[in-house]
Amino acid sequence: MALLQIAEPGMSTEPHQHRLAVGIDLGTTNSLVATVRNSIAVCLADDTGRAMLPSIVRYRADGSVDVGLAAAKAQATDPKNTIVSVKRFMGRGLKDVAHVETMPYDFEDSPGMVRLRTIQGVKSPVEVSAEILRALRERAEASLGGTLTGAVITVPAYFDEAQRQATKDAARLAGLEVLRLLNEPTAAAVAYGLDNAAEGVYAVYDLGGGTFDLSILKLTRGVFEVLSTNGDAALGGDDFDHRLFCWMLDQAAIDPPSSEDGRRLQIKAREAKELLTSCEEAPIHVKLGSGEVVDLVVTRDQFAEMTRHLVQKTLGPVRKALRDAGLAPEDIKGVVMVGGATRMPHIQRAVAEYFGQEPLTNLDPDKVVALGAAMQANALVGNRAADEDDWLLLDVIPLSLGLETMGGLVEKVVPRNATLPIARAQEFTTFKDGQTAMAFHVVQGERELVADCRSLARFELRGIPPMVAGAARIRVTFQVDADGLLSVSAREMSSGVEASVLVKPSYGLSDDEIAGMLKAGVERAEDDMLARALREQQVEADRVIEATEQALASDGHLLDAGERAQIDAAIDTLRKLRDGKDHRALKTGIETLARETDEFAARRMDNSIRAALAGQKIDEIQV
Amino acid sequence: MGVTLSASAAKHVAGFIAKRGKGVGIRLGVKTSGCSGMAYKLEFVDETQDEDLVFDSHGVKVIIDPKSLPYLEGTELDFVREGLNEGFKFNNPNVKDQCGCGESFNV
């Protein structure tokens, strides 16, 4: 039964027409789902009260999939099939991923995006992420008592096209309708700004498990305008763990460890890192597979020293974002800290020093992104009254988009930090007499050389009428939607020949691949259904057998030997079917036994009525 | 008789209004529609209307429009948890039968 929530004045919906919308923070380490309920944004917890779902997926030999804590427990024992920090692989080729040599996975470098060989076959990071999203969707639907209308999913502001598209594909695979991809620091600013009625220019410093974002936003009367954004899509708490892990290997003089030992040591490294946030030193005690014991102590100062370059590395994007916004550190009214890794004292110190003020840590750095996403989702499905506290989001594109020109150079069409959505056109011309086709190569990045940028798509415009070189006018239009996703089209202006391309295929997954995965998902759902049907019939069979045996024990004398043998045979058959796998055959077996005992049941009924009547007569006599 | 809130419902409504930052109370109402004729309405109230009836329950203002009252007379609004789901439930003595959804009913 649906339980009711309190709507905004005049915003009650018809029964069964609730617009259930959620915000999902799909994090490298932890993921969360939040919603606006009774006008308040809340994170939805699982049945043990935990809101954070570890972003860990385990593929098991029996075909089932564990997500979250259950998967986390198998990290060290089944590292190859237990995927952690999958977000780092989204939209990435093998060469783009740092530290692959210390990861326990069996990688397959396929064009565009790396894949992982698991006990359940080759999995794309998109499929792994979809498992996490599916778990959150199921939690949300159980908590809200209905099917979700849609979700806002957050992505690091510094995610490029390929990473955004991969995220959107994962959501589709998980059965979610994506209302919007929202940048994580922007989501945090929405939650912070709406909560504190903040006005002015703020910086959001978001250091999570695997990504770093820095966004500068201007908050004025309900408008959240992103002025600039910068970051590093491969820098986060994981890298601090990795430094400590390398230090441990060095100190304990361990040769390359086995996958299991490697995972064990990495887990310990993270624990020690987190402990150093509240303690001056952390003990490290690990028993390796060989029985050898690693026993170390790391101090806060040692840790700060060995990770100093990582802290410095975050300040580069801070400087660039300020420069792009045309601001100096003292122009910033407040620095909002987001992400679990900002709890580290030396991070807080570095940020305070750079901005000349203590950062704002008065909100939960783990939840704020999901809460902001929920607020945006709630607004997008129309649950909010359009009144004076209406607000508007103006976000930007993190990296420039452009085209390859002669000599392997990049011509920028959409500059970074342009406000979204945006359409920009640029004209090109032919360089040979009579040229009838023109090839385009779409790239993303800030560098001048194509080789240093990320290749997004190639396409060709054909059928250009032959003209002298330089006479054709080819207009290429780039369109970037509010999700930060690009489509490109090209047109010859004198003849109107059109060719267009959606950036998606060359870097994410192709539509065919997605369709295949969706189909596999449906098949899995069917398997689940069959398993459930079998279980239901087994329970029913057990019940029927037990009831029949009880009846035989008490009223067996009502049957002759032949009848009795027939019923016994039917029970036997049913017992065998019960331990089989065929739920339909089992159902037939149950029906057969029911038929065989029909007559017996009727006789028992007569018998008990007679007994009851007989009893009644005795009563009457007594009266 | 009027309309009341259970202690738990009152506590939650008061908490939600405080966190929302504004609101004078909560409106309970009915409208026609739904799979069995009538449907409940549950909304925050920022401004009351002239014809509104106002009840006080555990310190929370319960606001009802006069047309809805006959259908809600004697109703208690409760706050319950069912598994992961939580929310409000109308315990309405006027109801003859209700749709399994709990959102619509017949009198």
Ligand SMILES: Nc1ncnc2c1ncn2[C@@H]1O[C@H](COP(=O)(O)OP(=O)(O)OP(=O)(O)O)[C@@H](O)[C@H]1O
């Ligand atoms: N007390 C702590 N001290 C230091 N680091 C911590 C602490 N608590 C959590 N972390 C670190 O924070 C990181 C996880 O942060 P968070 O949950 O915000 O990341 P995420 O949202 O999953 O990742 P991302 O936003 O990069 O995709 C991990 O590296 C974790 O070790």
Ligand SMILES: [Mg+2]
């Ligand atoms: Mg995060």
